[in-house]
Structure formats: structure tokens, C-alpha cells
Amino acid sequence: MVGAGRPEAEQFTPGLPGPVFAAHYHLAGEASGPYTYGRDSNPTWTLLEQAIGELEGGAEVVSFASGMAAVAGVLLSQVRIGDVVVLPDDCYQTTRALQERLESYGAVVRMGPTAGDAQIGLVEGARLVWVETPSNPRLDVCDVRRVVEAAHAAGALVAVDNTLATPLGQRPLELGADFSVASDTKSLTGHGDLLLGHVATRDPELAEGVRFWRKTVGAVPGPMEAWLAHRSLATLQLRLERQTANALAIAEALRGHSQVSGLRYPGLPDDSSHEVAARQMRRFGCVVSFTLRDEASAERFLGSLRLVMQATSFGSVHSSAERRGRWGGDAVEPGFVRLSAGIEDTEDLVADILRALEKTA
Secondary structure, three states, X not given: OOOOOOOOOOOOOOOOOOOOOOOEOOOOOOOOOOOOEOOOOOHHHHHHHHHHHHHOOOOEEEEEXXXXXXXXXXXXXXXXXXXXXXXXXXXXXXXXXXHHHHHHOOOEEEEEOOHHHHHHHHOOOOOEEEEEOOOOOOOOOOOHXXXXXXXXXXXXXXXXXXXXXXXXXXXXHHHOOOEEEEEOOOOOOOOOOOOXXXXXXXXXXXXXXXXXXXXXXXXXXXXXHHHHHHHHHOOHHHHHHHHHHHHHHHHHHHOOOOOOEEEEOOOOOOOOOHHHHHHHOOOOOOEEEEEOOOHHHHHHHHHHOOOOEEOOOOOOOOOEEEEHHHHOOXXXXXXXXXXXXXXXXXXXXXXXXXXXXXXXX
């Protein structure tokens, strides 16, 4: 994985070529070839996309300027007037916000929860079924293979938002999905300093449709961002191992705590999603969610943390947490906390969280 997407060794050249900054390329004669214009293609994107394709288990990859650009790249390139789209009603809130846009284009949107594979009951006549597992922020899990089988039997495509798990935690394409989509802003690049996304598929025709959409709307990544992302992939496995270990340690420390209710982490054997998650996930992710007594308790907790920064994203090497209800849009309690475990020392991180919880009493 450390060498994913890197070119063959060539004497006196760097192992990973630097970013190519070009709006256009030398292009005499016929306008054909791999690189013709900067909005269409870029050598730095190519290397990153090859690397992510390897991580996805062998796939064509289209990189995007952000995770939402990647989400829109699938939903808006594949759906036409009259088509039916199935969305989770508990997925990332900005993905759900596309419901209005899809309906304005004449599509029909059906929504159901992630838990219990409830979307299966909505697939009849659908063009596209969108799955997010584990869901953000409540961490519910659905059986991807079971949803895929039902959707395909109904003639629908399936896209899986794999942001929380990453390809090293879960491979949707191997579970039968048509698209694997992720916000690489989160764990894949993992340093909290990039906005990026990708779409992976094993179907060349589907890949070309998504790529053409990227070209026509201009949702392209910058070459510097692509280069930094590729560099970051070399440490992905190391980061995930520490982050998931830290997340599990935090979840175990919070289990049964007097200040905590509604604890969720798919890696806990007694979590309601564990059985399904264990069948399809290799790692359970870095996010733990739980609820404190009320908004004031959650704010005191967050304000008392020393190692954990207050921030809205997840997946960084630095632990972060937030009271998710401050944004609105998610069906969560006022004291609901989403915490993302970083790579800090496990004992120090757990001690910091337990110390902060004492302030909520």
C-alpha cells in the first residue's frame, strides 16, 4: 500500500513526482491523448487515482475537489427526470440536502433508515440506491451485500458512501456495489488540511459518465491537493490502526459510565450493529458517538478537553469532537457528541476524556 500508484523506478527521479501545475499542455495537430486541458486530466490526478484504485481492490477512480463533489458526481450524473432515487434518512446531512435538487430535476426521492436494511423495502422501480454505512453521525450499519442483491434484482445501481470506513476498513465494490464513494477530506488523507473526494467503480461506462460530469461542471481537484493526498496514503494503514485502537479504547472506557447514554461504536461486541459490521468490515473506524445529559453538559465536556479539539470533521491524526446538534439537520439529542479518535497516546487520550466527563457531573 505504501507504494500504491507510484510510477516505475527511474534513475535520478523522485519516487513520487511533484505536482503538475498546468492549465493546458502542448497540443499540436489532433486534440487526442491523455493530457489535453487542465480541466480534463492531470498527471498528478492520474497517479492518485491509480493509488486509490489499488486500495479499492482494483477500480477506475475519478477524483474530485471535495467529498460532496464526489457525491454529487454520482447522484447527478446517473439520475434523469422520472428516475427514483433511494437515500438514507440518517446519512450525512449535506447528502440529504440534495433531495431538493434531485426533485427539482424531476427525480423521485424515497428515504428510509440505514438500520435493519430498511432501504430494501424502497428499491422497487429505483434507478439508484444510496447507502452510507456506518452512517454519520449515529453509526448505524446495513448489510451492503443484502441491499445490493435486492437493488440489483430490482434493476437499480448501488452507491456506498464509504467515508467513515475507508477502503482499508470496508470494500463496497467487493460486496457488489456499483460505486464506492468517499470524502477523502476525512480519514483517507487524514491530516485535516485537504478537501478532496473520489468515486470508484469497476464499470468503465459508469466511470466515464462520472468523469464527464466532473469535466462539465469543473469539480476538479487542485494538483497540490492531489499530490498531498497521494503522499498521505503511505501512512493510511498506520494511522487507521492507531485510530481504531483508540476509538475502541474510548468506547470501552465510556461503556457503563454514569454520564453517558446511547453509546455507539460498531467495534463493541454489544453494539447493535456489531454482528453485521463484523461480517463486512476489516476495521470499525475512528468515530465514537454518545449522548450526555443535555446541551450544557455536552458543552462543558467539550470545553474541558485538552487533547481533543472542537471541530466538525473526523478522521484526522488529531482527535476531535463536537456537539452535533449545533448544526441542525440531524435527528440527534441536544447532548449528542460525535468524537473522532486520532493517533495520540491511547492512555493519555482516554484519561483526557474521562477527566472532561467529570466536569459534566
